[in-house]
Amino acid sequence: MIPRTIIEPFRIKTVEPIHWSTREQREEFLQAAYYNLFLLPAEDVLIDLLTDSGINAMSTHQWAAVMMGDESYTGSSSFDRFRDSVQEIFGYKHVIPTHQGRAAERILFGTMCKRGDIIPSNSHYDTTRANIEFFGAEAMDLPIVEGTQLNAQHPFNGNMDVPLLEKIIERVGPRRIPLVMLTITNCPVGGQPVSMENVRQVNAVCRRHNIPLYFDACRFAENAWFIKTREPGYEQKTPREIALELFRLGDGCTMSAKKDGLSNIGGFLSTNDDRLAQQEKDLLILTEGYSTYGDLAARDLEAIAIGIHEAIDEEYLRYRISSVDYLCRHLAEAGLPVQQPAGGHAVYLDARAFLPHIPPPQYPGAALACEIYLEGGVRTSEIGTLMFSSAAKVDLVRFAIPRRVYTQSHFDYVVEVLAEVWKKRESIRGLRLTHEDVFMRHFTAHLEPIADAASPS
Ligand SMILES: Cc1ncc(COP(=O)(O)O)c(C=O)c1O
Known part of the structure; x- marks a missing residue:
């Protein structure tokens, strides 16, 4: 028998609208948030994959x-x-x-x-x-x-x-x-x-x-x-x-x-x-x-x-793990450097492999997360040099998947956005830190794009 599509094991009774914006608007939002996605108002985000914690949909x-x-x-x-x-x-x-x-x-x-x-x-x-x-x-x-x-x-x-x-x-x-x-x-x-x-x-x-x-x-x-x-x-x-x-x-x-x-x-x-x-x-x-x-x-x-x-319900878990795997597989099939096999709650992109021209002190993970937001309004998080300073061994962008919140078409959209970002990867610039707090600096840091060597500073 041909395996059937694994479907969401629920139907939707209440919906929460999401907010559309243009790239020009997102450029303004990002500048106002000092190029730190934690500082963006949530209503300026279309698909929010910042965390899987506390934003589950209840039954x-x-x-x-x-x-x-x-x-x-x-x-x-x-x-x-x-x-x-x-x-x-x-x-x-x-x-x-x-x-x-x-x-x-x-x-x-x-x-x-x-x-x-x-x-x-x-x-x-x-x-x-x-x-x-x-x-x-x-x-x-x-x-x-x-x-x-x-x-x-x-x-x-x-x-x-x-x-x-x-x-x-x-x-x-x-x-x-x-x-x-x-x-x-x-x-x-x-x-x-x-x-x-x-x-x-x-x-x-x-x-x-x-x-x-x-x-x-x-x-x-x-x-x-x-x-x-x-x-x-x-x-x-x-x-x-x-x-x-x-x-x-x-x-x-x-x-x-x-x-x-x-x-x-x-x-x-x-x-x-x-x-x-x-x-x-x-x-x-x-x-x-x-x-x-x-x-x-x-x-x-x-x-x-x-x-x-x-x-702990079996049908819920089958859908849950399959949907994280679905996003991971489709990003990998598009040629993107994702961590494989996928874990249980998130998909991770290797920002150093994605942006080899941006050295770790210029925050390749944060720069990539910003470009993903600009391209499609998708919010992710950096796990790398901004979070762990020079102790970071890797620079990753994490797509954390909230439980029962997004459907397969949301993931298809994320893959399409990523394919566009992949095409223009060579034009993405690194970031410079302009303000940091003492503890957990990634939550509150201010950053700005580093000007192109070719463009006037
Ligand atoms: C593995 C793990 N342990 C502990 C915590 C802390 O839980 P809380 O955010 O509810 O304080 C988290 C939160 O993300 C976590 O992922």
């Missing part, structure tokens, strides 16, 4: 549940539904709601880390690293070597280097390692997945040294789908069964519900450790709120309770 079930929010200060039935729903999928004893992922991280590391500690991970996300460093500990990335290469043909590029983990533990001793983390999927290496076998091996090392294992579970459902479709022995299991098996290999997790919670805000921290859970709740009440709401409205808890179940 009718989620919106209906929002109306059921029990906003009582304590004893809210919304918390009971939230906790039960999280426990069904993640399986951990304690569920502590937080306003988003980074709040869960701050509380986890605030209770578990001290100065001089080391927290190994397959790769830490920026906020995770920042929270670890805030407590004086070291955030250590141990990706497998394929995870550091752009086009490594490995089915689980997000894995941790387990022999290296063993060596680190032997070198510094387990007492300096209060926990090991696994980020699933591995967001800093392109949303690439982690295999069940890798989790099993990390678990075995942690058990041997009596070190707890925690997951950064933001994209747990996408990771489960990759295990189902790529790892021998998991073909017949449901993503939900796979997720539960994986979480059983750990001691707890942090979660941003803005990703695979299919919600617009929220997160949680989970653990099996009673003593730790009490300390975490003590910290929660200082800055977030009571342990049954953690800085969220009850209606947010209701949306997440439904969202995590919709995110």
Whole structure:
């Protein structure tokens, strides 16, 4: 039988208009935003692929549940539904709601880390690293070597280097390692997945040294789908069964519900450790709120309770991963240098290969992202020299795909825009930094185009 088109597993009931503009208008918008796409008003963007975080489309079930929010200060039935729903999928004893992922991280590391500690991970996300460093500990990335290469043909590029983990533990001793983390999927290496076998091996090392294992579970459902479709022995299991098996290999997790919670805000921290859970709740009440709401409205808890179940649904995941792959494949077929295979939530263009005439100090990723916006009103983000300064090993443009927001024709449009940008790539100029702030400069930096050598300055 000829395989049928994989369709969006929903029909559309409410629509949000998007905003058209001309290239001339976009030139003005971009100049006013100092050539930094973070500073553009969102209504000047046609297709927004800046992030996949918090801009998910909620379902009718989620919106209906929002109306059921029990906003009582304590004893809210919304918390009971939230906790039960999280426990069904993640399986951990304690569920502590937080306003988003980074709040869960701050509380986890605030209770578990001290100065001089080391927290190994397959790769830490920026906020995770920042929270670890805030407590004086070291955030250590141990990706497998394929995870550091752009086009490594490995089915689980997000894995941790387990022999290296063993060596680190032997070198510094387990007492300096209060926990090991696994980020699933591995967001800093392109949303690439982690295999069940890798989790099993990390678990075995942690058990041997009596070190707890925690997951950064933001994209747990996408990771489960990759295990189902790529790892021998998991073909017949449901993503939900796979997720539960994986979480059983750990001691707890942090979660941003803005990703695979299919919600617009929220997160949680989970653990099996009673003593730790009490300390975490003590910290929660200082800055977030009571342990049954953690800085969220009850209606947010209701949306997440439904969202995590919709995110682990097989038909949803088939569509989700196929649509990211669709964009990646079509860009590759048009001859563009994209990272392959695609990860779970985004497609990455190699800006150094796209614009070899722009050296990294002239921000090829940011320059390419600006040209993509000018050409078609598509907003992406730079991951490279603007974000990481001279420490950047690559300059990428990320097309992050919000969940259930755009359809196949939006992706076709993005491919058409990119084909035009590819044709004129030699005329694209680099950028110069004119203002930077101390922390996370890419959010607020001001830039300007570098004048052509041929044009008068
Ligand atoms: C892997 C990963 N961990 C943690 C976070 C932080 O979550 P939040 O933005 O909800 O604070 C993010 C956000 O993008 C992420 O991608």
